[in-house]
Amino acid sequence: MAVRAEDLGSGVTPIRRVDPPPSDPEPTQADEVQAWRLRHEREVARAEAAEARAEELRRAEIAARSELGSLKAVFKANRKKLIEARDEATAIRRAAKNAASLQEEVQRLTELLAAARVDPGKRSTAVSLRMQVAELREENGWLRERLSESLGSGGPQRRGARSRDALAERARNQGELIKSLRTERGGLRKRVTQLNRERLEQRKRLGREAEQSESFKKTIRTLHRENIELRRQLRYNRDQSDTLVQLYDEVKWLRWTLKGSEAGKKKLKERIVKLRASGATLSKLPSDEAAQLRNALRRSRRQKTTIRSLMRDNARLRRAVRVSTTRRETLQGQVGRLRANGQRLSKRLSGESDELRKALRRTRRHKSAIRSLSRDNARLRKAVRKALKREAALETELAEVRASRAVLSRWMYGRRSEQQDKPPSKRRRGQQPGAPGHGRTPRPALEERIETHEPPEEARVCSGCGTGYVANGERCTTIVEIDVKAHTRRIVRRRWRRRCDCAHVPREVIAPAPDRLFPSTPYGTTVWARVLFERYVCHRPLNGVADWLTRQGLAISAGTLGNSVTRFVPLFEPLGEAILEHQHAAPVRHGDETGWRIQALRESGRSGRAWLWVSVTEDAVYFHIDPSRSAEAALVVFGGATAGQVLVVDRFSTYKKLARVLDGRLTLAWCWAHQRRDFIDCAAGQPQLSRWCRDWLGRIAAIYRLNKTRLSHYRADTGERDEGFVDVQCELESELKALFATAERELEGLDEAARQAAPLRSLLKHREGLSVFLDNPQVPMDNNVAERKLRGPVIGRRLSFGSDSKDGAQLTALMYSVVETLAVNDIDVRLWLAEWLKACAANGGRAPPVLSEWLPWSMTRQRRRTLTGNA
Secondary structure (H helix, E strand, C coil): CCCCCHHHCCCCCCCCCCCCCCCCCCCCHHHHHHHHHHHHHHHHHHHHHHHHHHHHHHHHHHHHHHHHHHHHHHHHHHHHHHHHHHHHHHHHHHHHHHHHHHHHHHHHHHHHHHHCCCCCCCHHHHHHHHHHHHHHHHHHHHHHHHHHHHCCCCHHHHHHHHHHHHHHHHHHHHHHHHHHHHHHHHHHHHHHHHHHHHHHHHHHHHHHHCCCCHHHHHHHHHHHHHHHHHHHHHHHHHHHHHHHHHHHHHHHHHHHHHHHHHHHHHHHHHHHHHHHHCCCCCCCCCHHHHHHHHHHHHHHHHHHHHHHHHHHHHHHHHHHHHHHHHHHHHHHHHHHHHHHHHHHHHHHHHHHHHHHHHHHHHHHHHHHHHHHHHHHHHHHHHHHHHHHHHHHHHHHHHHHHHHHHHHHHHHHHCCCCCCCCCCCCCCCCCCCCCCCCCCCCCCCCCCCCCCCCCCCHHHHECCCCCCECCCCCCCCCCCCCCCCCCCCCCCCCCEEECCCCCCCCCCEEECCCCCCCCCCCCCCHHHHHHHHHHHHCCCCCHHHHHHHHHHCCCCCCHHHHHHCHHHHHHHHHHHHHHHHHHHHCCCEEEEEEEEEEEHHHHHHCCCCEEEEEEEECCCCEEEEEECCCCHHHHHHHHCCCCCCEEEEECCCHHHHHHHHHCCCCEEEEECHHHHHHHHHHHHCCCHHHHHHHHHHHHHHHHHHHHHHHHHHCECCCCCCECCCHHHHHHHHHHHHHHHHHHHHHHHHCCCCCCCCHHHHHHHHHCHHHHCHHHHCCCCCCCCHHHHHHCHHHHHHHHHHCCECCHHHHHHHHHHHHHHHHHHHCCCCHHHHHHHHHHHHHHCCCCCCCCCCCCCCCCCCHHHHHHHCCCC
């Protein structure tokens, strides 16, 4: 069971409040202490186990992190190698793509330039060579047309046919050579393709494994360069073969043309010789024939020039053919070397493939181990995070339990006062030696019964002569006694009958019946006054009151007392309303609430929990029991307040809502004792906060001391202020301002979740209500007045477990209101109850119509002295 804050006169709600089951009685204080001790031991054991588990998980996390670090290093190295291999493969693919589109054209131009004996690096020479070739082809075409027109079709055609056969034979041989070269080139291409595939496979393996060696990279690069060179040479050979075929065709045609031209020249020479031999000259020849000869001569000269240039071109082409043949032989040698290199590379790659396969298997095992370790590490990290969260939660819970235990221990075993420790005084306890005493207390109001005690007659006679003693004064001894004893009043009323015959008078007269508080009750008002006094002033439960009366000789059952509850409510209800109405006009009120029990509420399926509200003014106290703790219940007590009234309360949210509902009619003054208690509870069980707590308690104590000094210069009854009031007021204002400034400064340097932030934030939030007393000296700094008034009802609640019914709760609130109001005004409660019940009985079991003579603030002075026992 948890101890309620209201049971101890505090507004702080302890942590994890648990109400007992409705049917079980409240355990004793020893049971509560033992339960808290067992709970504390269990929490400490859980916290130690959590700390051990957290330490074990922390060690496992350190080992896993170290192993993960080594695996990360290996993984980074492998990943770096993999990235390098991928970059190299990407570069090779890009180079291959670019080379594939440009190599053919470049090699063709290079071959033409080499055949023309032109520097391949000079672009202008290559262009001029192309132009020369184009011009040569045009001129050859023009020569073909002219020769076909001028020459006959006899011998030259046969010689051309023979030369064509020879050229065709040579072309066939060249074609076979080209075919063989092409076949060899295809095989080389296949081999190169195969080598490329093997290289790509090796590249992929190297990329997956990320462990290729530097020597293998160099080999791959060399192989790639040789492969590119081989492709270039093959393309060059192919283009060269095509060029050779074209050149051979042109050479054949030129040779045939040359032979035909030589035959025409020879025939022309023979005709000229014949003409000379015949003695004819060109001038004698006919004009047509002479012109024809001149034209033939000019053509012959031009043909000679053309033939000489073609012979030069032919010689140049022959040299190009020889160079091409040489290069072909060189290419064949290179192909042979490449084949040998390919065989060596295949052998080398086969050995390295085995090593790479082993490395691949090792890498796969490592990857599997890394994945497994990664999963284990993730699982361990998750477990560590859970353990850390659990540890943090346990530490938070342990801190709460320690703080709660410290608070509850202070409430249970500590001093009730929250004042700071003072240095011990050297003065001994009790009355000091030599100090004057106060003497015996006079009791003039006690009834005096005189008793005379005489010695026996034989003692008053002389045993020697028999002479009697004579009186010689007296001695008086005073002894205070008390005798409480029930008695029965037997009231005999004699009946008187008339003896005359007068009809206008009653036939019989009798004394009136004695007044009864309730109809047909055998108990007088003194019995009921004693019952109410024992129940609500001495806080005895009904069973205890019935037992006490039985011991005094009046046997009465608790059921009889309980059934009379509903009869008393109408008698005291007007008094309660009058007290509440009187409080509404007071300038300052104190309010508070504490828990209560109404057993009848459980019959409706709800908890028996209720709340005892209290309102305290200077000369009146009012109680109200309500099942609710909301603003509606507070309105019943404080709703009729006049404008400008100050209500001193704790920081419960209901009072804040009450002020909003009343729309400014109430001014809330917050209690500094509750604010001070926040700092004490914050540092409870936290040794590191003890100094911080002492500093803040010192600041608040300084405010209390200054306010006490200020009130010494102020008269509450008249409102007068002495000369020193203003100086102390200024000092108090500066000290209070410095206190709030310190709170703001400390709060700025704290985290939101810091333990010290809560009381500081509450202090600044309620600054306005905490400063009300500064401008109103009649307003106290704390709400201790209301809390002290709740102590008596709380004792009665503990002894009687609250109220059984709603009527019982209503009567309890009314009786506590009347009793506490009378006690505040120093009125004898037992005497007032006897007089009040006697007046009610005289009024026919109802409350007197005029209440002014029964209320302390409206009764006369003489009656007040009578009811205080000083008459």
